[in-house]
Amino acid sequence: MLTELQKRRFDRLFDLLDADRNGVIDLADYHRLADVSGGDLTHRPGSPDGEPLRVSFTRFWEQAINPLDSGGQGTITREQFTAALGQMVARPEGFDTALGPAVDAVFDLIDLDGDGQVVRDEYVRALTLFGLTPAAAEQTFARLDDGDGLLGRAEFWALARDFYLSDDPDSVGNLLFGPL
């Protein structure tokens, strides 16, 4: 049973992933992201190895989205999404196994230059791709940041754990993917 706060957070995440706002998450959302990002999906900005961003998107899709596709149809409705996440968070002790790959995939996606730290510009660029306004993304990063201007992987994991599991309305992790 999800709490009201968890429902709101998972709704927020669904809205972010359903980039074309047609009510299902599917590959068309990634085509839409490719459209709005211009060249960003063909050349990952700042990446030392020149990995195309679409490679990261593919990995993100396989590790973060596919496990939620219970019907194996390649489309995920809000109900499926919420139900699948509900099952995963029902056993918090299984968080690392069930959701760890998704957390890492999201971090790798946002860490555009792949240096293991998410700086403000990377967060704003990535979240804006997914439909947050730049102003909302900047305000959100300011709340997430503990003052050094960087989100490391461990910090991101702690925030993600709160995002999925916490029932504290004051937890900063509530804001990981933008204001609720």
Ligand SMILES: [Ca+2]
């Ligand atoms: Ca969609």
Ligand SMILES: [Ca+2]
């Ligand atoms: Ca970085």
